Amino acid sequence: MTRPLAVFDIDGTLVDSRASIHRAACEAARDIGLPEPDYDRVRQIVGLSLDHAMAVLEPGLSPEDLARFIAGFRASFNRMYEAGHEEPLYPEAMATLRRLHRDGWRLALATGQNRRGVARNLAREGWADLFISSHCAEDGPGKPDPAMLHAAMAACDAEPESTVMIGDTAHDITMAINAGVLPLGVAWGFHTVEEQKAAGARHVAGTFGELCVVLDGFAARAPVSRVA
Incomplete structure (x- = not known):
């Protein structure tokens, strides 16, 4: 068979999940004082593991700022889900x-x-x-x-x-x-x-x-x- x-x-x-991923990346960037990335940059890193994706999106960050960037991305999604969002x-x-x-x-x-x-x-x-x-x-x-x-x-x-x-x-x-x-x-x-x-x-x-x-x-x- x-x-x-x-x-x-x-x-x-x-x-x-196009809108929610871009929104989370923008909120995470604002949290650490970076300009919001445009959608074309964000879409390129989707599919990679989160740590790798965020490092590719903002390659110049220090390890400390990268950790904050990753945490901000997760926090943005958590807020969306707590508010009842579902892609x-x-x-x-x-x-x-x-x-x-x-x-x-x-x-x-x-x-x-x-x-x-x-x-x-x-x-x-x-x-x-x-x-x-x-x-x-x-x-x-x-x-x-x-x-x-x-x-x-x-x-x-x-x-x-x-x-x-x-x-x-x-x-x-x-x-x-x-x-x-x-x-x-x-x-x-x-x-x-x-x-x-x-x-x-x-x-x-x-x-x-x-x-x-x-x-x-x-x-x-x-x-x-x-x-x-």
Whole structure:
């Protein structure tokens, strides 16, 4: 029985967190007296582990100021969540996940979020029943290191040739290539189609429907794998 594995990124792929991530970066910058970064700078670091991302965003900070910058980013998100904020799913995201699950796909998550953020997302209605495993930057090396994908394949009893990584950034694409799995991008997140293709994306889908067509083709060609 063919049971391919689809590993999904969260931010910018399933969840529209563009506004909240930019807001948190701006509030964290103001807290330490820096100018607010524009969205184009912020979008480039999404997907990296938080410590790495903030160091890339403001590379000239002292270790003390970097620690304050990171803490300010976390505090901004905590304030948003305490006020009841929840990032919306992209239209058709949930229907696509349910359809893949119904068709026999194994599903996992690989994200630059911390474990707390993953838990918040897994608390969304229906999510805990869909994903076999979840992997984040707190578990070990972050993107583009292949560690999360190696862990996902181990947890889901999958091989690289039957696994696809679906994300919206060059970091996702590079991680997939480093792990030897099929790198697929989506056009509605943080990095442009051109940036993802330059990183080596085999295909960048413009809609969830288009993504499903590509995944159907992959499943039809995937080698027979063990039943999880």
